[in-house]
Amino acid sequence: MRVTFTANGKPVEADDVWEGESLLYVLRERVGLPGSKNACEQGECGSCTVYLDDVPVCSCLVAAGQVQDREVRTVEGLGGEDGELGLVQQAFVDAGAVQCGFCTPGLLVQTDALLEQDAQPSDADIREALSGNLCRCTGYEKIMDAVRLASARKCAGERAGGAVAE
Amino acid sequence: MNARTSAQNSAGTGAGTGARTSTGTSTGTGARTIQGQKNLQDIRQSSKDGIGGSPLRPDGTLKVRGEFAYSSDMWHEDMLWGMALRSPHPRANILSVDISEALAVPGVYAVLTHEDIPGAKYYGLEIADQPALAIDRIRYHGESIALVAADHPETARRAVKKIKVEYEVLTPIVTEEQCLDPETYGYVHEPHEYKSHAYGNICHEQKLVSGLGVTDEVRALADVVVSGTYEVGMQDQAFLGPESGLAVPAEDGGIDLYIATQWLHVDRQQMAPVLGLPEEKVRLTLAGVGGAFGGREDLSMQIHACLLAQRTGKPVKIVYSRDESFFGHVHRHPAKMYYEHGATRDGKLVYADARIVLDGGAYASASPAVVGNAASLGHGPYVVPNVRMHAIALYSNNPSCGAMRGFGAVQAAFGYETQMDRLAAELGMDPVELRQLNAMQQGDLMPTGQEIDAPAPVAELLRRVKDMPLPPPLDTDDLDVRLLPGALSNTSHGEGIVRGVGYSVGIKNVGFSEGFDDYSTARVRLEVIGGEPVAMVHTAMAEVGQGGVTVHAQIARTELGVEQVTIHPANTEVGSAGSTSASRQTYMTGGAVKLAAEAVKRELIEKGRRRYGWTQQDLTLAGGKVVSESAGALVSMVDLLGEDAIDLTREHHHRPTVPFDKETGQGFGHVQYTFCANRAVVDVDVELGLVKVVELTAVQDVGKALNPLSVVGQIQGGCTQALGLAVMEEIIVRDGKVRNASFTDYLIPTILDTPPIPVEILELPDPHAPYGLRGVGEAPTVSATPSIVAAIRNATGLALRRIPVRPEHLTTERPGEL
């Protein structure tokens, strides 16, 4: 079957999609967006997390046919227009939260969603929000640091932005 | 320094000196595109940070953009998908294999069995005892029998299901008793098939006797004796990036493989004979590696993808699913251990006696090295005057076991550290004091007779970890269920929760042992690019996440006084870098980068002397210039180099070691030792048997932290894998069959299971190591598990002789309580 949807703001089309294929497979193998990762393909690791119509979901558990005409945003779409790293991306690099990096794309999307909802989450809120994203390298400590850093920068940016607006 | 540099090798690595950086496009098929190949080209990074700083990872930006190409991201026009048929039985004779229906499936390009293998049929890391595809016999659940290449994974899956295999199912040999009685239960490998010192289902054996050994006379010297049997379950590395890679057939009849591995050259060494190719025609490039932890030391899909590519003439990609991954790599050896310790009334150890039985499963993998570690490190970081050790690895029809972070030492540490706590209780001593009283230090002898000739601050680590402030007690007035055992599962609102604290310390060796010359090669090139001096570092080191690439760049900056460093993709165009394992890469390949950079520095300064007639003896490179300490800056490197490049390759060998004597275990067997001490604080819901680790503190001597941020990250990650082994991680095998090959039932710690992990690092330089550094990756994985179990014991009063500790062990059944 043919599936057309929007990926990171651009229309994409995939042909000859097998009906049992996941969104993750379509992204990785058919439309050139391999950033979302294939660690478990059973919704247990979060490494394939993408926004589907602004809601973070495991793309391995979305059937390709279900995204027809919908909007998908992946890790590749988290950067700025000018090619700069997004705030969450930069914080992960700066805090040393990236080791092998296989969990990173999913964590970035999930963290982005968390901070969109609550720019200043408590540690317990961060842990709850990221409890579906497994990391095998870091022991999560640097990931906590990265989210706190992103939160601080976001809040500082909002304060600065607010001041300018006034 | 014992590191030897073989200057004559610098030209012999095949690395060449030209500007050939054509990785990623060097395939003979003129590959139009390999998707997301940015990390398969040079990564350039500018920074001021040399060693001791914490510059950002050169690959970090690509990784957070989703542009870093992992092995499973490889994509090639016209590529096929490979898949293996695996055995549902742990032990069987294969009576027939019929591939005709599978071949007839539209979209299937090839179906192969062992009969299609062009070269040698067996391979192996240490012992070539494993068939690339099963030959007449199945020795473990999940052994691969046949391969399919097809146009889509689903086509391949359907075809795999159409391969008809007729089995004669046999009773698997799975228990220690069965393995050690082959006359009754049979052989996993027939004795005539043994390719090493194996006998009677024992793959490898190491004995050790030191002092007077353990005799009745020695036992009589002890006032207190503590003994017990301990058990460690089968842990999985559970790296997140599944085994995967892309094999591209080349016009020269060779093959290019883009692969996630821990050691490119040893992969090639095992692959080439099976593929019937000379090694130089098997070219490997490291694709992005999604974690390893030992699980990529052995081959997984490498040979299979190449066989299919050879047969079809098309690029072939194989990506394991998570369940296949559990069958596709070796695991941590499960262990059954008997330990007996004797001590005087004042707490001095008199003797240690241990028998450690490791289940190696169907094939040897790294079993011999695991046995060597267990025997030689099994007494722990303690001075024990009389020791007797006996370690064996069994052949069985269980899953193969091999390398996993801290191997041999992890299992033993659970035994000896539990013994230390029990001994302390028996003596009425503080468990930390007992450990400090017996702690080894520099100058002491290992039971192998090897002198500890570098700092061994075991007592100091314990002192520091005990001095760290404790976390506040549970606030019962303002409970957040997310912080309690069970968390969001809402099992307790404070009921049944008891806090416990436990301590432990561990020892691990660094580098390959027992006579293995696991040298590393590095090529460093210095030239002017865009008006700036740029150092390029080219090694075959497998960056698996540990941050080796960051450290290589730091070393190049420190030695060459440049800011711009280019990391060349790791491949087999340069000499071996050895394995990314045994905590060895910074020591070994970092050391090789240091040697090569020093050689480049010397050559550049010589060039200056020839040109300018400098006579100063205090010349070095700094800030992009040749600098004399007395006379100041002499010339910029840009001017001195001009159009020239200096491109040198060096090998780094660690000091030689020898194999342990098989009967006495004596010998200078290890390169370096490393130590970590932990304190765990846990809250246990004693009614439900649920555990929440509240804090896990680590203090480790790292010799020299080349990159403190990465060092701390390694220690925290190592602690977390130890946490997993303590309370949740186990591959459950019943009658040889794996029962939980998924992330639904093989559980690894989430962020809600993982506590704050305060880390303190000591830097006591090892005079034998580059920059005095000490390998860091494994020590915390060795030491942290026993501290967590000790804390649970402290909270519950239970004996807990088996890990992982499960809820039922704390409630309805209590192993070791009887």
Place this chain on the structure above:
Amino acid sequence: MEFLRPATWDEALAAKAEHPTALPISGGTDVMVEMNFDVHRPPAILDLNRVTELTEWSNDGEVVRLGAAVPYSRIIDELSGPLPGLALAAHTVGSPQIRNRGGVGGNLGAASPAGDSHPALLAAGRDVLVEAASVRGTRLIPIDDFYVGVKRNCLEPDELIRAVRIPVADGPQQFSKIGTRNAMVIAVCAFGFALHPRSGTVGTGIGSAAPTPRRAVEAEEYLRDVLAERGLWESGELLGAEVIQRFGELVKAAASPIDDVRGTADYRRHALAVMARRTLTWTWNDYRKQIRSAA
């Protein structure tokens, strides 16, 4: 394999009538795992994502009509008042990402004894109704009749789950679940409990400890009788250790668990008794506070 994409509920019912073996998919959190791991190859997949009314709920003050595909995250955010037990259960489902996709309809469709919704639905009362629809019409199936075997429910091949009708809570409700880690676990066992002061009854639900989700009938009856006989609904007096203990024992006796990789039968029984005692204590404490503040 066919991929059917009805745009409306009527189209969905028509598609299911035409393809009774089609596997409905909504959040995909069960179905796609089976697809990815090659467990299941249905002749057709029936995607319900476009049927928007499935993600809607309504509350008439007495009963919440919960669309089959309202994701767990919205149950937590929007329905923890009227459906506190189900909201607590929803909070234990998988991960945040899973909770953004999965809904009660999927749990009911799969009918796994480990489904997290089931104990909460059972505890919510015997008048919880599963609204099953087909081109032939709509059936309201009492929750007690819905589960018929291991991963089997009583739906006809042409039926789809439209909604669940759950009485608005008239008393405190709780849910507890055992897992061997602190997030993202399939239940080793689970227990849902609800006080229904208006009817003078209590509700229980046991998960992962029998071939199907089930209630602890004797435990419910025992507690109902004790509460009535001793006038505890009115007095709000403490229950006493004996009653709590007995209730736990009866819950334990109602289970018929097995040993598997996730836990032993003995442990499951033991843990159910503990969870039963604790959830009873929590709810009763809340109830006492309620009647005291009302007094």
